[in-house]
Amino acid sequence: MVVVELLLEITDLAVEVNNKEILSDIDLYIDNGETHVLLGPNGSGKSTLFMSILGFPNYKITRGEIIFKGQDITNLNTTERVKMGIGVSFQNPPAIRGVRLNDLLKIEHHEEIKEELSPELKTLATKLKFDAKFLERDVNLGFSGGEVKRSEILQLLAQKPDFIMFDEPDSGVDIENVELLAEEINILLDKDKKPGLRKNSGLLITHLGYILNFVQADTAHVLMDGKIACSGNPTEILEDVRKEGFKGCVECCNPIH
Ligand SMILES: Nc1ncnc2c1ncn2[C@@H]1O[C@H](COP(=O)(O)OP(=O)(O)O)[C@@H](O)[C@H]1O
Numbered sequence: 001m002v003v004v005e006l007l008l009e010i011t012d013l014a015v016e017v018n019n020k021e022i023l024s025d026i027d028l029y030i031d032n033g034e035t036h037v038l039l040g041p042n043g044s045g046k047s048t049l050f051m052s053i054l055g056f057p058n059y060k061i062t063r064g065e066i067i068f069k070g071q072d073i074t075n076l077n078t079t080e081r082v083k084m085g086i087g088v089s090f091q092n093p094p095a096i097r098g099v100r101l102n103d104l105l106k107i108e109h110h111e112e113i114k115e116e117l118s119p120e121l122k123t124l125a126t127k128l129k130f131d132a133k134f135l136e137r138d139v140n141l142g143f144s145g146g147e148v149k150r151s152e153i154l155q156l157l158a159q160k161p162d163f164i165m166f167d168e169p170d171s172g173v174d175i176e177n178v179e180l181l182a183e184e185i186n187i188l189l190d191k192d193k194k195p196g197l198r199k200n201s202g203l204l205i206t207h208l209g210y211i212l213n214f215v216q217a218d219t220a221h222v223l224m225d226g227k228i229a230c231s232g233n234p235t236e237i238l239e240d241v242r243k244e245g246f247k248g249c250v251e252c253c254n255p256i257h
């Protein structure tokens with residue numbers, strides 16, 4: 001018998017932050033080549049789920065398990081998870097004083113820091129509208145909202161992870177840059193390949209769903225008050241949310257029989 005292994009299997013997950021339960025009863029299954037979108041109002045726990053999958057200290061898993069590539073990673077630290085192929089674009093990444101963006105990119109691309117940036121990295125940087133002078137700057141220090149998001153995506157292109165989580169890549173970014181980011185997100189998630197040939201997978205968190213005009217997802221989940229209220233077709237769910245707001249999801253997940 002052939003056992004088909006999913007890329008990410010989260011079962012019955014509950015997470016506490018500072019002794020307060022933020023997430024509970026989370027079941028999430030993502031297959032190789034799939035893109036899932038996580039919607040939900042502010043404060044519903046989207047970033048908490050993101051941080052928990054990444055294994056950030058402070059996000060205490062009190063129940064359930066996270067299996068990645070068939071391995072239980074529930075108790076692995078972030079570095080080990082990243083080494084296994086998890087990549088992220090943070091909602092609000094910190095500035096790193098004293099670390100230049102071009103040096104960070106070289107590390108992520110496994111290049112010698114002393115050497116000049118490789119032609120491949122230079123091409124990627126140009127695509128994301130960064131010139132050599134900009135790459136000399138300290139990571140995120142004084143970057144605009146759009147520059148931070150473009151820098152996050154550039155780092156992922158250098159790193160080439162095979163499961164990527166994006167936390168609100170469209171927040172605080174103007175329309176022109178959302179389209180540029182979406183183009184690169186599509187490349188990171190193998191959208192330029194036919195569905196059956198896609199290998200990379202993703203979890204795309206968005207509050208307003210704007211990025212979904214440009215990045216096509218296979219499945220959507222709505223997080224409400226720390227629980228997944230519904231899962232299904234992204235277009236249908238998004239249409240409902242746009243019409244009725246997230247309050248429609250409450251009625252939908254608590255139907256009156
Ligand atoms: N470090 C923390 N300490 C206490 N509560 C937190 C912490 N981080 C997040 N929370 C709480 O967890 C809930 C979910 O937050 P978050 O995951 O950031 O939501 P979202 O990303 O959906 O906006 C909120 O009520 C928030 O106040």
Ligand SMILES: [Mg+2]
Pocket residue numbers: 046047048091167
């Ligand atoms: Mg958030």
